[in-house]
Each structure stands twice: as C-alpha cells, then as structure tokens.
Amino acid sequence: MNRSKSLGVALASVLLGGGALALAGFALASATPHQAALNCVPSQSAPNTCNLNLSTFPDSMAGEQGKDGGVHPDWVSYSNDNLVVPANTTVNVTIDQYDSGGSLNNAFFDQVMGTVGGTATIDGKTVSSVDPTNVGHTFTLRGIPGSGKTMFVSVPLPADSNTQSVNIGQGQYTKPVVVQFSFKTGAKGVYEWNCEFPCGSTREGQFGEAMSAYGYMSGTLTVN
C-alpha cells in the first residue's frame, strides 16, 4: 500500500469512526423517553394566565407511565414530566399530593420560593413554609445552565395523612393534599424541574431509582 493510499484509509477510518459515534449519540438522545406534553390550559377568567394540574403518587399506576405502571410500577412518580407553558404568563399550578412523607434532609426546602407573593396554599391555607418533618415531595424548578435563562421556584408538598380512599387510574390512594401556587414565566426556553426530597423508602429509592431516572420525579418545563 503506497503512502497516499495509507493516508486515505486512515482518514476514512477516522471519519467513519466519528460518524458512527455521532450516530450512536443521536440515536441515544432521540431514544430518551419523554412523555406526552402536558400543556398549560389558558384561563377563561384572567388574561395572560394559564392553569397546570399535576399529581404526585406513591407509585406509577396513575400517571403517564402507561398500562400497569410501566416498567417500574412501584416507583414514586409525578403524573407528567413534560410540561409546556407560554412565555410571559402567570402559571397557576395545582398539585394533588397523594404520597406520604417524612423529614427533609435539607430544611432549606421547607420554604416556598419563587412563587407569586412567595406563598402557596395548602388545602386552602396560605403558607410561606411547611413543617420540614412532614414533607412528601418538592416541586423545584430552575433554568438550564448556559441557556442564559434564570428561574428558581421551589414549593414543598406536605405529606398526605388523609385516610379517605380514592381511585385514580389503576391506583388506589388516599384523598390528596392540594397544593396551589403561581409563578411567572419569562423568556422562551427549556427549564428543568425535580423533587428535592429523597422520597424513596430505601437508600436506593432515595438517591437512585425514581430519583435518578427521567419520567418519575424530574422533567422539563418548556416555555414557548
């Protein structure tokens, strides 16, 4: 093999290898599971306002995980992970919290932060913080680094201690704690949210499993 031919083969190998890597990366990125978008519903009573309804469950039987709770029916979950809201709008969020809870590992997250008025209502009562020893989950939203878009909203969702049973989808739960709050969206872009309370019952559940997989206790909020 002469020198120029060797050089050509080497160059082609590098290009083919790079192309294969790029294809693999693209395929992996495309295959990232993402649930159907949950769009914020425009309010009929107030301009530039929309309503977003979410739930948190102690399993995956009633959310968007699919029939029989999907791959991990016993994993704790939010009802949706793919939230879509309009830009420059007030978003009224209602979260039905069906899960039990415990003590926050960081009491910082017992505060309501970044909402309109710095408050939330819990079963109709206005609060700016909750009991840090009785929290089920948090809804914590922030900008994605490098996007130039900043937003920080964090609302603690108290543990559900009701006893009255209700059926949602294929799951049976107790009557939820209803948490309501509003926040204002800014520029268009993608933001990230997750639960900041290690909410599993085991060490793996607290820091792995649902807490470390998309589609359960974390997701994106797209402002468009």
Place this chain on the structure above:
Amino acid sequence: MLWTWAALTVIGVIIGLYAPAWIMPKSMSNNMHLTILTMVVFTVAAAPVAAGVYATALFALTRWTHKGNDVPSAGPAVRENAMVVTTWLVVSTLLTVFLLIWGLGALAVDNGSTGKNPLVVDVTGQQWVWSFSYPGTHVSSPDLYLPLNREVEFRVTALDVTHGFWIANMGVQVDANVGTITTIHTTPDKLGTFDIRCTQFCGLNHAFMVTEGHVLTAQQFTSWLASQPQRA
C-alpha cells in the same frame, strides 16, 4: 538548533504571559489572581524545557537524517559530556525546587485566612441544587451573594452524595462530602456575577447543578440580607 530553541522559547514565553489570562475565567478574587499568576509562572518556566524538546524533535526530523541502507555510526554518548550532564542536573534541580517552593507557597496562601472578620457562608450540596445560608442571620438562598473586598469562609458539606463546589472565577474548588465540613477562603475583589458548578458527577441532573453567584458592594449586600425572609 540553538536558534530554533531560542525562537520556540520566545513563543512559549509569550504564550505563557498572555494565554492564561485569555483562556482562564475572569478573575474575581485574590485566589484566582494567584491561580492565573501561577499558571503564567509555570508556563514561562516550562517554556525553555518544552522548546528544547520540540527543537530536538525538529532537528531530528529535518536535519539529523540518514539516507541509504547502511547502519550509521553512533555519535558520542551524552553521558560522557560533563558540561551537558552538569547543566542538565543543575537546571532541572533549580527548576524543580523553584516550582515546588512556589506551589507550596501558593497553596498556603490559597488555603489561608487573613482572620479579618470573614463572612461565614454555609454551602450545602444535594442532588441537584446548591443552597447557601448565612450563620447568625437566619437567611438562606438558592443563589450566592457576597460582599466586595471582604474575606469569605465557605463551610462546605453535602447531604446525599459527594459533590464538588467550584467557583471558577474565584479559584475556589473543594469537594462537598457527606458528614464533613470543609472550609475554604477567598476574598471577592470584583463586582459582578459568576457561576457555581458541581465538579463531581453526582447523578441524573449533575449537569444542571449550576447556580448563580453575585458580588455586591457592602451596602448592597447589607440591603440584600435585610430584604430576605428570616428563617426560624
């Protein structure tokens, strides 16, 4: 070869003098000034050594060639040249000792405290948010606010897995370990905003564990502190 070495040394020194300030993050603290200065000094000190390697390589590739199939005779062994060996040993020793002394001194300054009324900030890392509290004030924040020209003592810890507390603009980087408080000092000396990142891979949203920091004037910082909700 000597001229090639000299030219490459000059290029290396120029790169050493200007590249670090151009490539590295904008300095906003005494620690970062020292970090950039250390990069400059080390690069300049390394320039003649690197130039020697490159000049030799260039010489071997371009001038020290042999054509034909016969085996060339070996030249004189370098180890028998007293001047070369002595110069090599002396220069290497001086350079190594200089870099060691500079490095230890910089490390001592970097980790040291002036003891002049530092502002204490408790830094907590958890998947995947930093939070900051100011002892004695009952104030906590998801963003970091610091006053200008006042030493800050960060007390860094983590609640779940190991995180890495890194303020590139301030030359501050320390692991945040569960159950351990690690302290590190710096003195912000430029107003502005900066990013705080996690440098230890800590799970699903590690890449999103970035928080904004702000250096304010002393008066602005006092006003910010007073405007924050007081935690019980």
